[in-house]
Amino acid sequence: MITEDQSNLHGQYPLTENNSGQYEPQRRHSWFRQLGTRKTMESIERDADEAPLHRALSTFQLIFVGIGAIIGTGIFVLSGQAAARNAGPAVTISFIIAALAAALAALSYSEMASMIPVSGSAYTYAYATMGEFMAWIIGWDLILEYMVGSATVAVGWSGYFSKFFALVANAHFGESWTTPPLVWEEGPPATLTYVQGRYFNVPGFMVVMIVTLILTMGPYLYCQWSYEHTVSSYIGFDAVTTVALEARNPKRDLPIGILGSLLISTALYIATCTIMTGAVKYTELMVSTPVTVAVDAVQQRTGKDFRWLNVLVAIGALCGLTSVLLVGILAMSRVLYSMAQDGLLPSGFAIVHPRLKTPYVSTLTVGIITAVLAAVLPVDLLGNMTSIGTLLAFFVVHGAVIIMRIKRPHAERRFKIPGGKYVSLIFPALGMIISITLIAVAEVTTIWRLFVWMAIGWIFYFLYGLRHSKLARDRTGHQNACTNENRASSNGETCKPKEDQEPDEERKPVRDGESHSMP
Incomplete structure (x- = not known):
């Protein structure tokens, strides 16, 4: 007969004694325990090995994935917003400060990516360290970050598109079909106002749909080519982690891609902002x-x-912003793919095209939603929402690094934050403090919009994700198998632990003459 002590050594769910004096898994309130259920490193690696996506990205291409995601929005769109509304001529200093905050996050992302080289980015890191509910929260946040960020880019692209044709063909498009019909007024009170005579941002909508179709056909074509605005300008480096399943050597190459793209982009930001604010009064950059x-x-x-220089700038902006759109939609579709693989979103988002090897359902869905947002919402509203979503993701990844250092200190890390065993933890701890501080000083309306978005996500999780979680189904099946085995067993041994149980959680039954030790 199994004793309760033996079952506790085993690390299983709490047991209750049945009428026969045997212990069975306790079924009551299992949904509450599921919220903290974590994916094991072994199961994550197994899922990565079985992924049908094509591994084709080299180190050099990963760096350009990051640069392509970072450069366009910050230089060509948000730099003017940051100077005109908040920082003024000190916008260069703002970008430097934001780069330092992003560098802390980049170090944490690099360490986690070298340990968990899969496409879910911060979502998967949270799943492995903080449990399913926290993973859902950050996955839902990443959807907001990439979707709104891509829409921000599309609005800026529309402006440069109109400027380009005005320069080369003297063709002037009216605001009715090139400008979002909604304008964000800071207030007080803050309001979203409709502007009479504006209908739809057609160029912004069309570029998103074109990029979506390109990504559906194949994701590798792009490889050939105030804090609220400055922080969101650096979100591109975390997009590198979302293509981990398509990297040739992810454990080695992802940290290089993350840190390399951030370093190059920071230098370009500083140079551009210095020249721009020196050439024109900052109030004119709104x-x-x-x-x-x-x-x-x-x-x-x-x-x-x-x-001629304006023409070159317009061409460069169009190319740069297009690359940001490519990476943004690519990253978001991979997050949806990972969440659907885990059962937290409908399985259709995990469908991979048999010939093209792309998650085309999630890509098309992302593209359509992003195109609609770009067609109707203003750039300043979109930029604010992107920043707060980015900071929340940074906070979680910093926390994941600290948790993994404590729970899995001996796990393989191809990249490790410098500073030794203890000093290196200062960097993620400082990153957590900076991230939560910047969230706290954000506009109240921006924080409320984040809470509304999260509330929608919580409702969806409890109505769908909680019931369809792949990890919950696997554990339920394992519990049932253990229960049946225990009923049939007469030698008093417990059911064997799951094959992929964490080493630091695994417990073996203690037999006479043996001692129990931690692995």
Whole structure:
């Protein structure tokens, strides 16, 4: 007969004694325990090995995935917003401070990516360290981050698209079909106002749909080419982790891609902001095309014709913003894919095209929603929501590093935050403090919008994800198998632990003459 002590050594769910004097898994309130259920490293690695996605990305391509995601929005769209609304001429310093905060996050992402090289990014890191409910929260947050971030890019792309055709063909598109019809007024009170005469941002909608179709056909074509605004300018490096299942050597290459793209992008941000704020008064940069405004100001001041430079800037902006859209939609579709693989979202999001090897259902869904947001919402509202979502993801990843250092100190890490066993923990701890502080000082309306989004996510999780969780089904099946085995057993031994149980959780029955020790 199994004793309760033996079952506790085994690390199983709490047991209750049946009428025969044997212990069986306790069924009551199992949903509550499920909230803290974690994925094991072994199961994560097994899922990665079985993934049908094609591994084709090299180290060099991963760096450009990060650069492609970071550069476009920050330089061509949000730099002007940050200067005009908050930082003024000190926008360069703001980008440096944001880069330091992002660097702390990049170190944590690099260490986690070298341990858990899968496509879920912060979602999977939370699943392995904090449990299913926290993983759902951060996965839902990542959906917000990438979806709204991509829509921000599309709005900026529309502005440069109109500017380009005005320069090369003297074709001027009216605001009715090139500008979002809704405008965000800070207030008080803050309101979302409809502007009479504006209908739909057609260029923003179309570019998202075109990019979505490209990604559906194959994800590798792009490889060939105030805090609220500055922090969101650095979100691209975490997109590198979402393509882990498509990297050739993810444990080695992901940290290089993350840190390399952040370093290069920071240098470009500093140079661009310094030149831009030196060329034009910062109050004039409150537009979706700040770089062309700076070029126009230089042209008026010097009397020289810089029309050719404006054309080059517009072309560069269109290419850069298109690459950001590619990576943003790519990253979000991979998060949906990972969550659907785990059963927390409908299984349709995990369908991979048999020939193209892309999760085309999730990609198309992401593209359509993002296109609609880009067509109707203003860039400043979208940028604020992207920043707070990014900071929440940073906070969770920092926490995941600390938890893994405590629970799995001997796990393989191809990259480790420098500073030794204890000093290195200062970096993620400091990153957590900075992230939560920046969230706390965000606009109240932005925080409320985040809570509303999270509330919608919690409802969906308890109505769908909790019931369809793959991990919960696996554990329930294991419990049933243990119960049947225990009923048939007469030698007093417990059911064997799950094959993929964490080493630091695994407990073996203590027999006479043996001692129980931690692995």
